[in-house]
Amino acid sequence: MTAPSSASRSESAAPSERVLLARLALDAALGVPGVVSAHAGRFGTRVTADREERLSGVLATALADGGYAVELYLVSEAVPLHPLADRIRERVERAAASAGLAAALRYVDIAIEDVVTPDETGMK
Template sequence: MRLARVAHNCAILDADVAELCDGDGRWVTPVTDDAAIGGVLVTADPAGGYAIEVHLVALPVPLHALAVRLQTRIVDAVFELGLLGEVARVHVHVDGLATDPVGDDAA
């Protein structure tokens, strides 16, 4: 699903996102019979359109600012693809904090 790919790409490209969190398979969007996008859940919204949820583990940064920044990036990216009318809402969930920066080789 294009919406899931857009949200996934926006999240993983953010320097303050350590990783996406699939919630042991609860927060995934199937894209084929054999593959799914973990950490992103796209579902039909009762009000119409789709709800996008991004679940992530963040570096220790101001979390509200991170969530707002990701929401904005996702909405902008969806708009650029001409799919904004399909999106009812975007939620960013911080499900954990990374204890070590990604790529930290200090021992």
């Protein structure tokens, strides 16, 4: 019996499409002005995980049609929330398209779990 080559080990360690979508959605959301942080929930269960990492505040779920639903759980500044959610969704969709993953992304749900004031964020 032979050990797997380093090439096959690195291929098996590559993140899945689900994890790639979760990571790009989270990164895109955190880059939107007005978004403060991700929120894993009271019990820390809103995560997407693989062998290498845990992405807090994002759930990427496989759907029956082979695509993925992405749910983002975020903390925001005190800004109009519906326009913020629209900007987040748009940025996630653009990021997925840029990464060649647009066909896999079915929808993006955004939940603002908390709203913080400038005093709470340390920004004035």
